Amino acid sequence: MENKVLIFGHRNPDTDTICSSIVATKLADYLGYDAEAVRLGKLNKETEYVFKYLGIEPQREISTVEEGQKIILVDHNEASQSVEGREGAEIIAVIDHHRIADFATTSPLYYIAKPYGCTATVLFELYKQHNVEIDKETAMLMLSAIISDTLLLKSPTCTEKDALALKQLEKIAKIDANKYGIDMLKAGTDISSFTAKEVIDMDAKLFSEKGKKFVVAQVNTADIDDVFSRKEDISFAMEKEIADKELDFFLFVITDIVNTNSKVIALGEDKDIIENAFKKELDEEDSMLLEGVVSRKKQIVPPILDNL
């Protein structure tokens, strides 16, 4: 077992999960914990852009934790999105902005969740509360996470608090958040070098709810047609995932971050759940366009859960 408290976000890490785990570690250190930020997977292209911009190296990757390991979770709480071996670990804190599900402890803990657009905004407030100085690098990490999760404040998950935090962080970081943000988001949409399997794994979340097991994977793009041109390979990779993980359905969401629409591909035995959730039929390509839909958490997962 490692002596340090390990701090990490969800599997298939995105920019919020990676940046918030580092930001949380700085705060934990300040509060007297001996903490280390780790990650449960490879950095995506968007996060790589952030790290390259800041000239810093990604934290160490882990896949399991040992019995009794002290851990702090950021940006997730559900077991299926977390580290292997978590049931034997001691969760001392959770800092999150998601619904709570499939999460239980035997002891009291710190659990700070707020219905904001981004975990980094919750952390921004914690820094303020504890009067911890936000240095330039920390500000850039928080700012990148907020831009990523809120699509530059355009996502319906974005709250006043996210916008307020971004405004203050922009000043500390002395940067044009809009310009930096567009470059960062665009860097994240370049999937040309990825295989179809990598594309569907990139930001995939596995759910087990009401006896149904399913994945909702999302990819951001500046050009939906560009991604959709690879539909055949993507569908093949999805079908394989459905067979391997015994999924009831797999929803792949291609989100146009410029025009804020999404085109989805739904496969699997229970793909009619998607038709019921969005009150729209899948076309002959198992696809449908969802106008104005960009948020998995706020616009995609809730109607699915209501129609299981």
Next chain:
Amino acid sequence: MENKVLIFGHRNPDTDTICSSIVATKLADYLGYDAEAVRLGKLNKETEYVFKYLGIEPQREISTVEEGQKIILVDHNEASQSVEGREGAEIIAVIDHHRIADFATTSPLYYIAKPYGCTATVLFELYKQHNVEIDKETAMLMLSAIISDTLLLKSPTCTEKDALALKQLEKIAKIDANKYGIDMLKAGTDISSFTAKEVIDMDAKLFSEKGKKFVVAQVNTADIDDVFSRKEDISFAMEKEIADKELDFFLFVITDIVNTNSKVIALGEDKDIIENAFKKELDEEDSMLLEGVVSRKKQIVPPILDNL
């Protein structure tokens, strides 16, 4: 459905649950919610003492909530300890100091839990963070809750933060917390006017864990023998509860708040779980003395859960 946000603590309300629901309502009002403190049961004698001292009336009692009702939970999260109909309600916030179990939502929410001795201490920090003035009555409600949950800072659940809050609240309330606290705790131990059924219901928590259903009820006293003299009636009431609720076992804990010990009575098919949990045999009266044990949350429930 009621338009106001309803704020309440657990069933079989204790002083922390009752006082924290009122304190949380004042904070919620300040933050722009239209909130009302309610309760899920009758006040105990200790809380009655607090209300009489302050010259205030207890909040309205409810037992169920309607579909879509907005609610805020304090001092609990587990479904079995909460309001009837909760599954259809919208939980907008939880402020707590317990482990998390049997709790799930479909949307993000505010969840502020800290491993402190008392919910009121979590609320004390929230008041500070939001720069909300703590008036004299609010200070007395917080102080009463802290004294109750930490047995005047003597319980092992008590943290530095509870002690720090109590010290500051004592100044605001301009009161001798020790003198007031002993009187308050003693008022809570007078069970002479209660039937055995009322005594075991007074502060009973129902658990459903790993296929086992059980109750851990607790009563505070300044004289264990005095309570134990009613053992026959208490056992009879416990047996009835076991039959009615199909419990695997029922643990009744008589806690001496002066000498900080507990004598327990264990009944039911699986009462050997108690023997395993505390590595001690029940005597011919189905009883055992637990030296230095006063906290259900920290010293009683965890070893039981580990031995289910």
